[in-house]
Amino acid sequence: MIQEEGSGWRLSRDPSRPVFSVLIGGEHWALELKESEACELASLFADLTDQHRSICAQLMAEESISIELERGSWWVCLEGDRSRWTLRGICSGDGDQARGFEVCWPDPAAQAIAEAMRTLWDNSND
Template sequence: MRHLKEGLGWRLGYDPDASVFKGLVGGDRWTVELTEAEFADFCRLTLQLADTVRSLANELMDEERICCEQETAHIWLEVEGLPTAFDLRFILLAGRRAEGGWTATATANIIQAIPALTLF
């Protein structure tokens, strides 16, 4: 991977020069390579979902949990938890199939890493 960010329980990578699978997402014991379109959708939807959950914080009672999802033709994503700490899950929808997810702590780190990693 040309650009790789990782921490406890998560991994995110991008290689603009790769022929097919330019993106990579992973956890402690798994990784999945993503096409450029899948990776772009993953990053965009992850940030959108995080913004949505945070924007709803004032509408929720303390300790009230929320679940939001979005999908494209390539990928489905879901966040679930508190507005300040939520898990992230994905399922690839086209071609090969894969799914994965992260804890709230790893999700927060992924959200911070996306802007530094994506160049599109």
């Protein structure tokens, strides 16, 4: 079982749980994800933060950006400036039994959850 948390975020993964093995959370909310949903979200967050990192040097101090990605059932967005940003995601689900939900982490929790999810993604692909 992997369990991490900090101010304004939490992440837990328990592969022994049959359906919803990953828990993500914010300041006053939490929800359980299927392994496939969590891996897709972690991959998207990694792509967002990589894109942000690659264009940071081009941004002036007062400039802000919004980067959006959509893949599978997820839409995600990183909004902010060179050093401070938020993360938002919407999962629309697939099929008749699908769930829909929205997640959001403000700065600085966004950076922490993105890094924790990147670690989760990297470890699950080893």
